[in-house]
Amino acid sequence: MSKQKSNWYEFYKGIWEINPTFKQILGTCPTLAVTVSVMNGIAMALATTFVLVFSSLFISLVRKFIPNQVRIAAYIVIIAAFVTIADLVMKAKFPELSKALGPFVPLIVVNCIILGRAEAFASKNSPWKSVLDALGNGAGFLLALLIMGSIRELLGSRTILGYQILPNGFEPLVVMILPAGAFLTFGLLMGFSNFYLERKKRIEQQELIAKFRKPEVKVEVKGMEA
């Protein structure tokens, strides 16, 4: 990886490498609560991404004017403004979705993903990079909610996005749409994601070791021939 990280990297790192849900383990409260159906998950992720992108952009734009002592207060005001906008727009245009998400839209204000990215990234980087970082993290959050929502809706109500997938003979696992099912799904997914990343890391390490060993072996062989 070069020192000058590419813009593309700022975007895609959020999807998997530092996935807000599975790797940073931020914003778990809405993740667990709203993923009873895929649609709720999508709506929640889109609302969060909207707030994330705009607050990152604005925080990055004003980052040089905000005194260090009051930076968190300033971030929260900016974030709260965008959350209120998102909440009002949803109530006005998508009343059904707004009802399904209940208090979790206003609660985006205290969602750690947004304050986390503001503090860790947007306050130190250019607006363009901050927007890419926000989009990447939003996409990662969307991916996580999509997976969680699909698993829980499929097993809990036999449907995906309201379309029946599993046959009537399959008895819905009610536990999957209860909070317990959310914890089960979340734990298993986090386990799988860590298992996968660990294995990838181990393979990379072994490749690296093998790469450094090869020349030594060759030298030895040459020496023996001589």
Next chain:
Amino acid sequence: MKTVIHMIATLTIIGVIAGGLLSEVSDWAVPLIAMNQKAETEKAIFLVQPSGKSYEAVAGAGFEIYKVFDENKNLTGFSMAYEGNGFQGKIRLMIGLSADLNNITSLEILEQVETPGLGTKVTEDPFRNQFKGLQTSPQIEWVKGKSPEKPNEIQTVTGATISSKSVVAIINAGLTKARQLKERGKL
């Protein structure tokens, strides 16, 4: 001192900009939100009074109750929104009553947070249809595990006994209020 002024100035400017932006958005959104809520109430009122064409709110009732009229402006009955405690939280009902308050025309569950798959069975047709034409005097009774015999009885749903009982209790509480209104000549 300089930092203090800088801090105050920055927060003030951010606050003013955010406030201005929000007031613009809210000017646009508030009428739409009010319209949505009105449409929702209207839909629920006519859902429990299928022959209704127009409605009128009863003033001074202390809760939401509407007179519903048919196309010839004759009173067909009442739609009453009433809420009470369920198993886990509030249950909000829309109850359709005949003009003499002696029968229920239909029942809709507007809001509930019952256990998915168990308590939520009270929102399904088999349970709700029991209330169609149900006699309301002296009050609604419930039976468990057997078929209802009297004209004012319903059967609770297996696995949702508490939710079923709660719905009955909410309707009875609402009926008492409606009868009081009638005695005072407000309906």
